[in-house]
Amino acid sequence: MSMIADALGVSSATVSNALSGKGRVSADLVDKIRKKADELGYVPSNAGRALRTGRSNVLGLVLPDISNPLFPQIAQAMETAASNAGYGVLIADSRGKVTTQTQAISRLIERGVDGLVVIPRRGTRIGDVGCPVAMVDTPSTPGNTVSADHWEGGAKVARHLVDLGHQNFLLIGHDPASNVQNDRIGGMKSALGRNTRHTTIWLETLMHERGERASLGLIDHVQNGVTAIAAVSDLHALRVLTELQTSGIKVPQQVSVTGFDDLIFSPVVTPSLTTVHMDMARIAELAIAALVREIEQGKSTVQNGKAAKQTVTADTSKVSMELMVRASSGPAASPDAPFPTGETL
Amino acid sequence: MSMIADALGVSSATVSNALSGKGRVSADLVDKIRKKADELGYVPSNAGRALRTGRSNVLGLVLPDISNPLFPQIAQAMETAASNAGYGVLIADSRGKVTTQTQAISRLIERGVDGLVVIPRRGTRIGDVGCPVAMVDTPSTPGNTVSADHWEGGAKVARHLVDLGHQNFLLIGHDPASNVQNDRIGGMKSALGRNTRHTTIWLETLMHERGERASLGLIDHVQNGVTAIAAVSDLHALRVLTELQTSGIKVPQQVSVTGFDDLIFSPVVTPSLTTVHMDMARIAELAIAALVREIEQGKSTVQNGKAAKQTVTADTSKVSMELMVRASSGPAASPDAPFPTGETL
């Protein structure tokens, strides 16, 4: 910057003003400075700027478990949204453990991030980090900034299956402690009409009892009349799909299968999976926007009050999910013998 | 830092020396300073340090396409390795396009990263970025820093299938321009003995001709005697698996199927996928180590020569892949009628 100033015989302050457009600089000087800057290949030093302004223009992305197959979508969406807002994204993975997560967060803070996007899980507690935090969880969770409307998503698949004439459902969750999964299952249940029956199984519990690779015992359920199996993730839907096919049960002719998240393999398996897609790009946009707003006005907030509140609020806290009807769901096999009214479980 | 200095009546230089262990400070003063630093909750300012030292302690991770299902593994491994070396990881996604990639890289440079880890693809060209670069591609690619030994991996699955008595193979690739996939297929071919036959199909070409969701026409191949189908990714292996099962072909009784990468769903589909696992953690470690070495000695290199060479060299350039034998591969169906010697295609 001082090189530009010297080259043009002006002060470095003028160069700063010219490039940032803040002070009062004559129009033609601005032009000359811009030109010279390009000519010299000037790139502002983030370090210098950060030191002076106290802002790094970097956000931290905290994930409970990077190996989550949904992560690519999340990371990509966040990176894009942040980048559009002029921010970089520093990632922190906690490999499932809560202790590592705390460490990961403090590493981010030490690196001077201006804000945090946190995808929480179970015991995630965000202590007193000194910067705004956007939480992406579920609309039903207190402190949630913005997230997909998992409940509505659940309701959408369930309604889809009901419309196809299904009356006997098997709902498959993985972790009974997950807010997201509970919302999805809750939404499903809410949309199942009076003359339907449903059972819910949680894979984690099941696998804990019978081992990782255990059969899910789907044949039994099918023999008991289940014609629709709705899982909270495509990962589980896939497992269901292959287990059914191995047992010679036709999907969707005999049983319909649905998942969640529209994972990368979902369109290409046979039959392609009916699932629920979340608009991660929009969620990321809202989360980042809320975060950036708080960061940018943060200065004043900190000055006149105690400290800015931790978790920020977005314009919209829930983003609609989209039902993707594909080949794995179809009309119920035998639309005879309706079950007696009343819900099981 | 000056607060610590004031509190103990020493100069800030002494505090810096004490905490960094560089200058000469008496042992008990070091203790007192450390204690006071903890007490005051001192966290060094990266901005200040970066400004002075010219190093940000942040690395950039450049990915051609974040939606690659292997990405979680990569990101996690890189994050862990970098974090252990005291570096943060800034991600940059180029969503497949080469132009976006160039932009992404320059954004990282502007942010002042000390080094770059690049997972290249096709037209990836790293221009004159002013920092060391580690390339993770294939051992056969010039400029490769470190990567999995895809060729060996291919050879391993192929040998496994040959040992099971298979003689007629279908090899499935996706993108004929991918170095990784060519290495894998090349390795496979190299390990197929003289009295075997094989055909290779590239999905991208196929899908371009017949559309995204087109059948892969596997039944034809099976009827022509193929008993083993080896794909370059679990994603394609899964597609193969479900297509076969839908057609009523038993895996592995009639046809064996293998994949690559040990993706998250591979162990849980039915039958679980035989695949090849890459030790991403080790690859990341080697790449980061090479990068960090270059960065840390970089100062001298830049001083006495022209500039440090772009891509760094690791201790080991290829990391062995591990064959994961699961349920989707088994003995060849009919070990009769060996084919005439000579390779098809």
Add this chain to the structure above:
DNA sequence: ACTAACTGGTTAATCGATTAATCATACGCT
């Protein structure tokens, strides 16, 4: 006893950008 070397610490400059305070002109108005 006088110098050399060492020990433990301080001073002050520096990295690059930002910004409040200041200054010098020129212009408009009565």
Add this chain to the structure above:
DNA sequence: AGCGTATGATTAATCGATTAACCAGTTAGT
């Protein structure tokens, strides 16, 4: 002419850590 007010640019302080240069005591060597 004289005063107030824009306008355009400069000065200098500042953010926080690092580090070369320097300084005051102490110890060792001859």
